[in-house]
Amino acid sequence: MNMPLGTRLACLALAAAGGAGTLPAQEAPAAGRTIEGPRIINLPSADLPAKGTLGLLFTHRFAQPLEESDWHSLFSFDSGADIGIGLAYVPVENLEVSLDRSSIQDDWEFAAKYRFLARSEKNPFTLALRVGGNARTEVRADRQTGFFAQAIAAISIGPRVRITLLPTYLSRTSGQRFIPPEEDVYNLPLAVAFGITRGVNVQAELVPRRGRHGSRGTGWIAAIEKTVLRHRFAFTVGNVRTTTVDQYTAPDFFGYSPEDYFIGFNLVRQWKLK
Secondary structure: OOOOHHHHHHHHHHHHHHHHHHHHHHOOOOOOOOOOOOEOOOOEOOOOOOOOEEEEEEEEEEOOOHHHOOHHHOOOOOOOEEEEEEEEEEEEOOEEEEEEEEOHHHEEEEEEEEEEEOOOOOOOEEEEEEEEEEEEOOOOOOOOEEEEEEEEEEEEEOOOEEEEEOOEEEEEOOOOOOOOOOEEEEEOOEEEEEEOOOOEEEEEEEEOOOHHHOOOOOEEEEEEEEEEOOEEEEEEEEOOOOOOHHHHOOOOHHHOOOOOOEEEEEEEEEEEOO
């Protein structure tokens, strides 16, 4: 059938517009970012970044309890802080090596984490093992080194909820301010994470009381986290200020009560090197 040129052009334009309108429906929806990074808050996650990823972690825990602060101290933001700096790298698939340093006792922590089982559409479980050691180099600190091992077992409930259990063995605690070092410590920390939106998560960690090893109460910390591409920022609150395994496995709260709470933050930046 012969049609005027204008009519044919109009038909082509309508067809193109209709085809363009169907493109978004054919595209898969953007996947949400993970609700945990390589670290949950203090505890290690069962997740690892992709091969060739270098990560930098800053932890900051203000030293003044919230109960003792007011607007003159900007609710503890003007107080001193315990600071941690860490590097992690994934040289091969499913293996991460890390080096962390805490300002508390100049505590250095070296670790390797290997993921044996990754979550998939049909499998909600993630399993990993993390082993390493701590060395305290502060002049006044007990300079003994220690070994630790952490099994990391996580179950995901849909894409937005995860529960993680971390059976932990520690050969020697750090010997904090009021408690001498103890040997052969076992504990079972627990973590939960919720994805609120694509880029906002809420996480919480619980470290059970180990009274026979000097722990005066149950340790806990919670965070609200904002993620963007290769960045994670978490604002934290809890009674645990320590971030290394030899210090948080049997916390003594540095002479404070377990009912004293501290705020802080975590900052993570990642680079893809391969």
